[in-house]
Amino acid sequence: MTHQERIYLAQKALLGVSIGDAFGDKFFGDYDFILEKIEKKEIPNAENENLENIFWEFTDDTAMSIAIFEELKEKADIDQINLTKKFIKNHNLDPNRGYGATLRRTLREMQETETTEWENIAKNSFEGQGSMGNGACMRVCPIGAFFFDDLEKVKILAKKSSETTHYNIEASTGAIAIAITTALATKIGKEDEDNKDLSQTFVKNYADFVDIILSYLPDCDTKSKIAKTKNVMPNYHIETIKTMLGNGTQMTAQDTVPFVIWCAGHYLCDFESALWKAISILGDRDTICAMVGGITIMSSKKEKIPQNWINSVEKFEKSIFCEK
Numbered sequence: 453m454t455h456q457e458r459i460y461l462a463q464k465a466l467l468g469v470s471i472g473d474a475f476g477d478k479f480f481g482d483y484d485f486i487l488e489k490i491e492k493k494e495i496p497n498a499e500n501e502n503l504e505n506i507f508w509e510f511t512d513d514t515a516m517s518i519a520i521f522e523e524l525k526e527k528a529d530i531d532q533i534n535l536t537k538k539f540i541k542n543h544n545l546d547p548n549r550g551y552g553a554t555l556r557r558t559l560r561e562m563q564e565t566e567t568t569e570w571e572n573i574a575k576n577s578f579e580g581q582g583s584m585g586n587g588a589c590m591r592v593c594p595i596g597a598f599f600f601d602d603l604e605k606v607k608i609l610a611k612k613s614s615e616t617t618h619y620n621i622e623a624s625t626g627a628i629a630i631a632i633t634t635a636l637a638t639k640i641g642k643e644d645e646d647n648k649d650l651s652q653t654f655v656k657n658y659a660d661f662v663d664i665i666l667s668y669l670p671d672c673d674t675k676s677k678i679a680k681t682k683n684v685m686p687n688y689h690i691e692t693i694k695t696m697l698g699n700g701t702q703m704t705a706q707d708t709v710p711f712v713i714w715c716a717g718h719y720l721c722d723f724e725s726a727l728w729k730a731i732s733i734l735g736d737r738d739t740i741c742a743m744v745g746g747i748t749i750m751s752s753k754k755e756k757i758p759q760n761w762i763n764s765v766e767k768f769e770k771s772i773f774c775e776k
């Protein structure tokens with residue numbers, strides 16, 4: 453594939469991330485009101501969403517994904533110092549995008565050392581354990597799309613991208629898992645274009661789909677919980693699924709990534725249904741939906757991606773975060 457073709461795929465993943473991110477972010481508020489909106493499949497405060505003046509703003513999930521996309525676009529690789537500088541730059545351009553307190557502090561410390569101490573700073577988070585937060589996972593979909601035909605490369609770059617801020621095996625495992633899942637979805641989408649309909653094969657064999665992902669992961673709690681998703685049936689009540697897999701409330705990789713993979717894996721061909729299922733578990737809504745959106749957009753046909761959602765979301769390519 454040409455570099456330009458890979459950029460196109462990574463940009464498509466980034467579109468899915470931005471839609472999912474902005475979509476999920478609209479479902480914070482009064483509990484009963486949000487549940488009613490989910491049940492009716494109505495987006496809060498978007499009754500006139502077909503009008504041009506409706507605007508869904510994305511969060512730090514997309515802003516950090518843009519940094520990774522720009523790094524891939526420039527180098528077809530991840531340079532950890534350059535990526536860290538991009539994270540810092542995008543944070544400073546708009547700090548009010550939902551960044552967590554720990555990440556804010558980490559980026560500030562890295563900026564003060566001109567990123568030369570990024571590794572020590574990342575390792576020293578949480579009393580030397582490093583962060584196991586889901587922030588390393590929600591930004592890697594462009595990596596999976598860009599190198600969909602080289603899963604070993606996807607694993608290496610996802611780990612490198614994670615380490616810049618989340619130097620912990622749980623976080624890096626979650627990042628690898630999401631990137632590999634995106635790569636598989638991209639492969640499915642491309643083979644569907646050739647009328648091979650590989651998506652139906654994976655939908656019917658979810659366990660095989662997960663086994664491919666697991667084969668690239670180191671042993672840890674996140675991997676064990678992803679393996680557990682093979683025992684969670686699609687007809688289980690959402691509260692049962694939440695109890696078994698988590699919903700991101702703890703903001704950790706192991707509490708977020710298993711459900712994301714379960715949700716995306718069972719709705720690979722249906723971007724819109726995937727996001728409605730994703731939001732139904734509540735929890736870390738924007739982050740969960742960002743990952744589910746970034747994965748399933750790669751394997752869903754165009755008609756499964758609502759045009760009014762595309763029209764409504766903030767255009768990342770025109771945002772202050774994209775290199776002009």
